[in-house]
Amino acid sequence: MDNIVFLGNGGGRVIIATQMISTAGFVMQVQGRQIFVDPGPGALLRSKICGLQASKTDIVFVSHHHIDHSGDANAIIDAMTLGGIHPKGVLISTSMMINGAENAGPMLNKFYAGVLKECFAMKPNDSITIGDLKFTATPTRHEVENIGFVLETKTGMKIGYTSDTAPFDDLAKAFIGCDMLIINVLKPGAQKWKTHLCSEDVVNILKEVKPKLAVIRGYGAKMVKAHPTYEAREIQKRSGVQTVAAYDGMRIDLDGKK
Numbered sequence: 001m002d003n004i005v006f007l008g009n010g011g012g013r014v015i016i017a018t019q020m021i022s023t024a025g026f027v028m029q030v031q032g033r034q035i036f037v038d039p040g041p042g043a044l045l046r047s048k049i050c051g052l053q054a055s056k057t058d059i060v061f062v063s064h065h066h067i068d069h070s071g072d073a074n075a076i077i078d079a080m081t082l083g084g085i086h087p088k089g090v091l092i093s094t095s096m097m098i099n100g101a102e103n104a105g106p107m108l109n110k111f112y113a114g115v116l117k118e119c120f121a122m123k124p125n126d127s128i129t130i131g132d133l134k135f136t137a138t139p140t141r142h143e144v145e146n147i148g149f150v151l152e153t154k155t156g157m158k159i160g161y162t163s164d165t166a167p168f169d170d171l172a173k174a175f176i177g178c179d180m181l182i183i184n185v186l187k188p189g190a191q192k193w194k195t196h197l198c199s200e201d202v203v204n205i206l207k208e209v210k211p212k213l214a215v216i217r218g219y220g221a222k223m224v225k226a227h228p229t230y231e232a233r234e235i236q237k238r239s240g241v242q243t244v245a246a247y248d249g250m251r252i253d254l255d256g257k258k
């Protein structure tokens with residue numbers, strides 16, 4: 001049964017340090033493949049707690065190298081390759097994550113890069129097909145090189161993920177046609193921020209994209225304190241799009257969502 005399990009839904013410095021909610025990312029089980037998205041600190045442990053096996057992962061998607069998105073990426077690759085004994089799997093990420101830069105080493109450990117079957121450094125609008133799944137990288141405006149994605153399945157279902165981004169003119173355009181849109185929302189209400197979205201930004205995006213379902217996550221401490229469920233209710237009321245606030249451990253069944 002295809003589904004998404006939201007292991008951890010926090011982001012930002014305070015949430016990383018306190019783990020007031022988890023930073024473990026989410027896992028999609030789609031058409032026989034397990035995709036681990038943004039495995040931040042806690043990803044391996046939260047997989048076990050939520051009844052998943054990290055070792056069954058086929059594809060790891062790391063949107064960018066910030067620690068709340070990549071902290072456990074090497075650990076997940078270790079789990080899926082049994083410490084590198086059984087090379088397998090694909091990593092989709094940015095060049096900064098995979099190759100590093102002049103003044104910063106890559107977050108992806110060279111050993112783990114070597115035990116993956118394939119490793120793709122994608123730029124916005126690049127596409128890649130893995131079996132029945134097509135990933136298209138989407139643009140962002142963040143502090144560092146970063147991508148979101150649109151995942152298209154053989155059955156025609158489209159799931160979008162914004163990752164961390166400030167609002168910008170063509171952001172919504174990248175997700176037109178998505179059945180489900182997963183959005184990282186750091187701040188509540190109209191608390192604008194230069195590198196992330198707030199709830200008001202999400203209303204504007206959803207009015208344009210009009211997915212069947214929106215899921216908000218990627219909360220900062222202020223968002224947690226404002227109660228994401230209340231924020232989702234307000235977003236839904238103002239955008240007209242059904243909106244759910246992810247909580248740690250939430251599972252969404254994808255069957256029948258197309």
Ligand SMILES: [Zn+2]
Nearest residue numbers: 064066142164
């Ligand atoms: Zn970030």
